[in-house]
Amino acid sequence: MTYLSTVDVIDTVHAFVYREARYADEGAYSRWLDLWASEDILYWVSPREDLDPAREVSFIYDDRAMLEQRVARWNSGFAWAQIPRSLTSRIVGNVEIDETSADLIQVRANVHVVVVRKGSTTFLPERVSYQLRSDGGELRIVQKKVVFLDGDAPVGNITFVL
Amino acid sequence: MTIDLNSLMGPGWVDGSVYTDEEIFEAERIRIFRQTWLYVAHESEVPEAGDYQRRELAGEPVIVVRDRDEAVRVLLNRCRHRGNLVCQEAEGNAQFFRCQYHGWTYANRGDLVGVPYPKSYGDDFDKSAMGLAAMPRVDTYRGFIFASFNPDVPELSEHLGEGAQRLIDVFIDQSPTGRITVRSGVQRSEYRGNWKFVGMDGYHTNFVHKSVEMLQHADKGPEHGDQEKADQADMGPLEFGKSPDKLGNTAWSLGRGHVHINNSPQRLAKSDKTIADLTATADGAAYLVSMEAAYGQARARELICAPDPHLGLFPNLQIIGVHIRVIEPVAADRTVIVQYPALLEGVPDEINTHRLRKHEWFFSPAGFGSPDDYEIFERNQAGLAADVEPRVVLTRGLGAETTRADGVVEGAYTDEVPQRGQLERWTELMSAAGSPGMDEAS
Numbered sequence: 001m002t003y004l005s006t007v008d009v010i011d012t013v014h015a016f017v018y019r020e021a022r023y024a025d026e027g028a029y030s031r032w033l034d035l036w037a038s039e040d041i042l043y044w045v046s047p048r049e050d051l052d053p054a055r056e057v058s059f060i061y062d063d064r065a066m067l068e069q070r071v072a073r074w075n076s077g078f079a080w081a082q083i084p085r086s087l088t089s090r091i092v093g094n095v096e097i098d099e100t101s102a103d104l105i106q107v108r109a110n111v112h113v114v115v116v117r118k119g120s121t122t123f124l125p126e127r128v129s130y131q132l133r134s135d136g137g138e139l140r141i142v143q144k145k146v147v148f149l150d151g152d153a154p155v156g157n158i159t160f161v162l
Numbered sequence: 163m164t165i166d167l168n169s170l171m172g173p174g175w176v177d178g179s180v181y182t183d184e185e186i187f188e189a190e191r192i193r194i195f196r197q198t199w200l201y202v203a204h205e206s207e208v209p210e211a212g213d214y215q216r217r218e219l220a221g222e223p224v225i226v227v228r229d230r231d232e233a234v235r236v237l238l239n240r241c242r243h244r245g246n247l248v249c250q251e252a253e254g255n256a257q258f259f260r261c262q263y264h265g266w267t268y269a270n271r272g273d274l275v276g277v278p279y280p281k282s283y284g285d286d287f288d289k290s291a292m293g294l295a296a297m298p299r300v301d302t303y304r305g306f307i308f309a310s311f312n313p314d315v316p317e318l319s320e321h322l323g324e325g326a327q328r329l330i331d332v333f334i335d336q337s338p339t340g341r342i343t344v345r346s347g348v349q350r351s352e353y354r355g356n357w358k359f360v361g362m363d364g365y366h367t368n369f370v371h372k373s374v375e376m377l378q379h380a381d382k383g384p385e386h387g388d389q390e391k392a393d394q395a396d397m398g399p400l401e402f403g404k405s406p407d408k409l410g411n412t413a414w415s416l417g418r419g420h421v422h423i424n425n426s427p428q429r430l431a432k433s434d435k436t437i438a439d440l441t442a443t444a445d446g447a448a449y450l451v452s453m454e455a456a457y458g459q460a461r462a463r464e465l466i467c468a469p470d471p472h473l474g475l476f477p478n479l480q481i482i483g484v485h486i487r488v489i490e491p492v493a494a495d496r497t498v499i500v501q502y503p504a505l506l507e508g509v510p511d512e513i514n515t516h517r518l519r520k521h522e523w524f525f526s527p528a529g530f531g532s533p534d535d536y537e538i539f540e541r542n543q544a545g546l547a548a549d550v551e552p553r554v555v556l557t558r559g560l561g562a563e564t565t566r567a568d569g570v571v572e573g574a575y576t577d578e579v580p581q582r583g584q585l586e587r588w589t590e591l592m593s594a595a596g597s598p599g600m601d602e603a604s
Contacts, residue, residue, distance in 0.1 A: 045528060047347065054515045056347040057503045059528040061519060065394035069377050073530055078373035081533040118540075152252065154352035154498045159533045 013107055014095055016132065016139045021090045021111070024161035029074045032161060036067065037133060037140040043067050044144070045162045047151020049127070059148075060162065079159065086160040087116040092128075104142065105132040111146075115160070122156060125149040165189055167589055174557035174578075176585055178546040181356035181554075187494035194477050194591045195220035196311040199321045201479035201488060202226050202236055204344040204502070205305040212255040212270055218498075219309075219478070220491050224297070225249050225259070226307065229271035236297040236309040237272045248294065259294070268294050303327060304334050305342065306479075306486075322475070325416040325570050329471040333481050336469055338452040339508035344486060346518065349501040351527045355539035357491035360499065361584060362421040362474040364406055364413050364575035365558065370538050374530055375403035397523065397530075401428070411575035415563075415583025419476025423575060426468035433467040440466065445510035452508065474580065476587050484517040485525060495543050499536075501525060556581045 016035075023032040036043075044053070045060035053061055062070060073079050090113040098106040106129065113124040131143040146162045148155075165186060170177040180186060200219050203226040207215050214227040216239060223239040225248075241248050241261040248259040248268060258275070260267045267276035272294040280287065297309040301318035308318055315321070322330075334342050368375055378397055410427030429436070440446035453462035473481045480487040490498040503521050505514040524531035546554075559577025566572055573579035 047349075051347070053518070054511060055345075055505065055518075057349060057501075057518050057526070058347075058522055059349070059526050061522055065391055066523065068391055069395045069397065070530070072377055073373045076373050076376050078376055079534065080370065080373075081537040083537075152348065152350065154350035155527045156352055157533060157537065158528045162528065 009100060009105070010097060012139065013097055013105060013132065017092050017095060017107065017109060017130065020141070021092045025088050025090060027074075027085050027160075029071045029161070033067065033071045035139075035141055036064070037135060037142050039064050041067065041141065042143045042145075045146040045148075047148055049147050059151075059158065060146075081157055081159040084117065086157060088160055089114045089116075098129075103133055105134075105139070106130070107132060113162075115157075117157060124158070124162075126162065165592070167593060171585065171589065174560045174582070175553045175555055178549055178552045178554050180588075181358060181543065182494055182546050182549075184494045187356075187491070189592065190491070191220050193594060194588070195222075195491075197315070197591055197594065198312070198477065199299075199301075199308045199310045199315060199318055200477070201306060201475065201486075202309050203307050204342070204486065204504070205234070205302060205307060206341075206343040206345060207253070208234060210255065212257055213253075214249065214256060214270070215253045216249055216251070218490050223247065224309075225294075226309075227256075227270050230257070230269070231271070233271070234300055234302070234307055235272060236300055236307075237268075238295040238297075240295070241266055242274065242292045242294065272296050304330060304340075306330065321418060323417055323420065323569075325414070325422070325568065326420045326473060326475060329422060329473040330481065332465060332469065333471045333473075333504070335457065335465055337506035337508055338449075338456040340456070341507040342504040343507060344502050344504050346503045346505055349525075349527055351499045351501075351532065351536060352492075353497055353499070353536035353539050354495055355497060355536075355543035356494055357477075357489050357497040358584070358588070359539040359542055360474075360480065360487075360489050360497070362413070362423050362472065362480070362580040363578075364411065364423040364580075365578070366535075366538070367406065368403055370534050371402055371531055373534065374524070377530075379403055404428075406575040409575075412572050413559075413575050413577050413579040415571040415579050415586075417569060417571075417583075419474075419584045419587025421474045421476075421580035421583050423472050423580065425470060425472060425575075429468045429470070430464070433463060436467045437463065443512070445512040449509050449513050474584070476584055483525065484521050497539075499532075556585065 020032065020035055041064050043060060043062040044058060046058045051058065074082060090111055093110050095107065095109045098108060108129040111126040111128050113126065115122045115124060127147045129145045130141060132139045133142045170180055202217055203215050208226060208228040211228055211230050211232050214225050217224050217226055225237045225239050226234065227237060228234050239247050239249050241263065243261065243264060243266050246261045246263040248261045257270055258267050265278040266274065269275050274289045274292045277289065297311055298313040299310040299315055301308055303318060303322060334340055374397065378401060412424045414422040414424060416422060441450055453466060457465065470483055471481045478489045484503050486502040486504060488500040490500060492498055503518055523529055527533060556578045559573040559579060562577065563571050563573040563579055571579060571583065
């Protein structure tokens with residue numbers, strides 16, 4: 001890989017993960033869903049890095065069909081836990097590209113989510129890893145794994161985009 | 163403190179302060195949580211000698227430990243010296259618990275076995291009287307460990323009663339070996355509302371869980387989404403949106419505050435489809451074969467097609483779907499809900515993985531169901547602040563219940579039979595005199 005193409009990849013990946021964060025902050029659920037690949041995806045929110053999803057419980061373990069239902073629920077007007085919506089401001093930092101191959105780019109980042117709802121402000125620190133794929137020149141999310149820093153602590157309302 | 167219970171309730175109503183008043187909450191900690199049986203853990207969480215789990219029982223930090231003689235004990239996590247925590251980890255295996263403040267050391271059965279520089283305590287210092295305080299009563303039903311701070315509490319079997327035991331059986335007998343393991347992680351949610359909102363309510367489903375009804379009925383119109391996609395996401399088998407009373411479902415009060423909403427009629431009506439869906443995969447077919455071998459065809463199919471105990475055991479346990487749910491009251495207006503999904507022994511891995519995915523879908527803190535319950539509880543707490551007209555009305559189906567030969571009071575699914583049953587037990591415990599003491603570990 002040449003120096004210039006490396007810079008291009010880094011710029012493209014940064015722009016992509018920032019855009020994902022912005023759609024999440026804006027509550028633009030359908031546009032957020034469009035960032036995902038059309039099939040064989042995994043949206044996984046786990047209390048721990050080394051959890052075995054076949055034997056242990058996660059916060060979220062969505063395939064494409066379930067993720068679409070999740071977005072439909074957000075858009076329905078009947079998801080009371082998001083009425084009013086959790087307002088979020090997230091900082092995506094320490095973005096690193098771990099590995100690129102012909103089809104997949106592995107990315108990891110630290111994400112600090114500040115959440116404001118019904119007069120209280122909470123803070124949710126996450127480690128996030130992505131598998132991104134270029135579909136027709138556009139990056140798409142194949143897998144997003146979110147790990148909570150303190151997954152055993154009681155959580156309040158976490159029914160927004162994690 | 164004197165609480166005039168008579169002024170707080172009448173037939174089918176209760177004063178909102180029962181959910182908001184801090185003095186009443188403090189009285190509940192003593193009169194309810196220190197008086198009756200509390201669920202503490204499942205035996206599969208402490209399988210070997212020395213295994214322990216930390217737990218909170220209405221604010222009391224305890225250690226559930228299988229001691230060196232394999233007896234399960236529930237010890238207060240509090241050094242007898244100055245009250246420091248003696249156990250820091252959420253779980254583990256230990257022969258001893260050592261207080262890091264001044265080095266006092268306890269064997270895992272609670273005995274004080276080491277005090278550094280003991281001479282200054284004088285010759286009459288009696289280590290045998292200074293073990294970790296233990297809950298004086300510990301008993302189990304099919305691996306469910308209950309304990310009580312009250313040495314005079316009635317036997318656990320009497321407390322549970324036949325009805326509750328049969329529903330616990332439904333939960334465990336999903337396994338062809340009759341054994342479950344509770345080692346699949348923990349989900350803790352906190353909401354700003356009273357612990358008693360976690361009731362057993364057949365009336366709320368189609369309103370609080372309106373979003374799920376909307377997703378399940380995509381065939382009703384484009385605003386409901388895409389039916390094919392909804393089917394792919396496997397959001398069943400309990401169908402929302404229908405009138406539960408017309409489906410034959412009922413609500414039960416089992417006595418001693420234990421309650422049940424019985425959705426088996428609705429589920430059993432779809433038995434053929436449930437069995438067809440199950441046997442469409444090799445793992446599902448193998449599971450059915452092993453269940454029929456263990457329980458006989460009729461019972462096995464009933465267990466598989468109506469698997470949800472939906473049981474509330476007053477005051478701190480619910481068994482719903484595939485999970486054990488523990489209620490940890492924090493304050494009058496703050497509660498932590500702890501969920502432990504259970505896996506089945508003796509089944510193909512896919513069966514257990516499917517249980518976890520279905521649990522996450524609805525009950526996870528990020529799921530499609532429970533977070534809306536917690537949101538509604540928070541709104542309820544906020545609404546009760548308007549106490550000019552303080553009554554909460556629980557008259558639905560009052561007078562229409564039937565008392566069965568087995569003592570169970572049964573009403574329509576949406577009737578407030580469980581709410582009245584819990585309130586009756588609450589009143590009974592809150593009215594009892596005295597606050598029970600504690601035994602030494604021995």
